Amino acid sequence: MHDTTPCPRCGARRDDTVHRCPAAADVLGLPPAALRVLEVLSAVGRPVVVGGTVRDALLREAGVALPAATGPDVDVELHGAPGTEVVVDALRRAGAVVVTVGAQFAVCKVLLDATHLDVAVVPGAVVDDPALDRAVAVASRHRDLTVNAVAWDPARGVFLDADHGIDDARDRVLRHASDAFGDDPLRVLRVVRFVARYGFSVHPDTVRLARALSDRWDTIAHERLWPEVRRLTEGDHLSAALDVLHATDWERHLPELAAVRDVPQDPTWHPEGPVHVHSGLAADAAARACRASGAAGDRRVVVVLAALLHDLGKAGDGTQRVVDADGSVRIRSIGHEVAGAVAAAALLRRLGAPRSVVREVAVLVREHMVTHSTHGAPPSLPAARRLLRRLGGAVATAEAWALVCEADSRGRGPAASSSAAGAWLDVLRSDQVSGRRTGFVTGRDLVDAGLAPGPRFRALLAEAAEAQDDGVFDDAASGRRWLAARLAEATPAGD
Template sequence: MLQPNFPKELILLMQGIRDLGGQAFIVGGAIRDFLLNKDFPKDLDIEVFGVEISVLENLLSKTGKLSKVGKSFGVLKLKLDDREYDFSLPREEWKTGSGHRGFQVRTLTSLAYPIAALRRDFTINSIAYDPLSHQYLDPFQGKRDLERKTLQHIGTSFSEDPLRVLRAMQFSARFEFRVAPETIRLCRKLDLAELPKERIFEEFRKLLLLSEKPSTGLETARKLGVLDFFPELKKLHGIPQDPQWHPEGDVWTHTLRVLDAASTLKTGTDSKDLELMLAALCHDFGKEPTTSLVNKRWRSHSHDEMGSAQTGIFLERLTRELPLIRKVQQLVRDHLRPVQLYNDRARVRSPAIRRLALRVPIKDLVRLAHADYLGIIEVNDRQYQFPAGEWLLEEASKLSVHERPPQPFLKGRHLLELGMKQGPSMGSLLEKAFDAQINGQIRSLKEALDWAKTMLPQESL
């Protein structure tokens, strides 16, 4: 079996632990990802046996920058160059109350690795590796489950942290694994209501950013009962769509396809990609309350507006990041505009595109609308083209608003130079000038200054 390579300074530290009478193992996701032939992370988890925390602290403090924030839980964080290592002692945990803080922890350096690993969630995360002896420890047959592409919980302690249900959701998508039937049954019994929104959001973030097919995770979430806690998602299932425009099926099926399509349109910038993926997830939330049968055709009038409001409700239960929420809401609100403008392009004028660019970044909106389009069609090379998006980007580029919103030519300093006094009237005049610019009546700073001079007698000097 292939052996992973580790930085020399880490090997020296582990040799130092051995010289003190202890033993250290690389544990957790790094070993799992290595065995899956995925990128090896810079940050590693090391579990240390047979050495007390004070002795370990003394050793690590001589090597790099040491953080002792988690010392009471038997965890020390070491930063070396651009890498961070979590050194932890084996410990026992037991539930004492509700929430993720309702635990008691006791470090036991004499624990055997199989006993210490009982607190881990899935067998695939319980594999340890000793880089000094080049041996794997696999007490729960995690390598077998990696080969079987199966998520299998380890023991009854799994149910002590309901977050593990959401970890199953995102792992199933990232690795395209199935969840073992007995693990599904256990997950369906757990209550997510006690989880802080920050922890929930982090699992959704991993699902959306780290998986090529996030639809797999959402289907897993449905099987695990997760959607019971997110009615906006659950209600998408079974909502009909007009087969002429949506031959793929109901809104749930369409949303899954849009998510997977959006995943292929990521830019590599996490902040932008998260906005895109959340908007793809939420873009049709408005169809549940607006869908009705009109003249034997399914219609969802104003679902974009309704969806924006529903998106806000959904995301505010997941995160306190209000700027992110507002950006996603606006993407949802305008997700139909690229196609609408394209279909009416013979009559569309520059002001409509400028005003759209004021509300939402054009490139981001085109990516979302493109994903929405790909969620409808049966994809082949020809259909991957998105004429509406290409047209809108070209028109926005002509107006220099394809990468950022229009910037006002006229600013307060220009009015001061013309002799205008500061005050409410200055703000009012600047608004009028910018509105005229958006409407195409002002096309340069010179025209803006000429316009301002004609307006100054009517304003406060």
């Protein structure tokens, strides 16, 4: 890749193994504590800042809109230090909390003034600039992508770019740094995650390499999958990420998702095209809605995944072609929300998602069609109560459900519109609904009435919940009267 073309950032021609591009510290936006740590490390070796801090600085300069930072974490490589003990002692004398992990290659976990830094102590004697440049060039070959392989040298105030990472940041391209990319096939999922985060294209050579790695899915440790999937939901470009999954042949490892590719939909309701297109657009809409509403952490994970997976039930027999008397063909997907909940849960369990995430995503998928039953009108109180009960009784889950329904409506291309879920949510939040979540007829009431736990016991509790939702009774006293009357009805005369 080395050539003499001008650097798009500084205009200088590349004439060496590593291009040195001038950059002051303020370009990186480093917090004062990080600058202090670099100063301390400079007294015992040659530190360079690497990883996401440098990448995001280049992307900001290139005009890329970045998601909000999760914290001031900084990755540092320290070359030429006499030993880990010397490094730890210097940092502690500066007031930092330091924990060392690793054996052959020590990494110091550093905390100073709420700033976290990972300092990798690289073995070997590095004392001058040419030696440092060579060491950075060697290290860059072992990084995943060129945009992640650029380092920053505080001593000279320059970016060190061995693989045209600065160019790729400007061109918004994700490209593998070397063939060592294939040493860890999980890196393909990391590329998909970066696409979701930045909306970048993937270089054709990297797509070809990723396809060649597809058969190595089973070599990835199971516990490594969920963290990548979880972070995928942090981006706003899920539809682009789906395209990369398909192009790299990694979509086949998510069979429930692959099964909805090119599944047709009724063009009246879905002019955007087949199910996989709608799924991506809905996930994009959910991500934007989460960012606008401040939904973050597990809330965002659940909402984005539910929007992405909400139509999995349209695969296979979930979609039917109906031929009318006039010969016209309609496409229907009756009951797909129920089948979709099962499929979403199965997929998430295999990816190692926590039970709470699996359960809530499945509930949101199962209930995403509810608003269509009222054709845009606000629900009745009984309908809202029943929905809230099916959602688990939590208003927070109802709010997540409304976001998913809205994303479903927004992810329809030319037919994008607002959902009736907002009107439903107003009713769900009301005291007449959310204030009545407590069951007024309890198992203790049934025991006091002489019933033993069993099938009839459970059936009566379910019937009581439905009666309460319908407004048949509205407090514990009237609930007990309802129960007494219900038991009297079920008791034969003379008993």
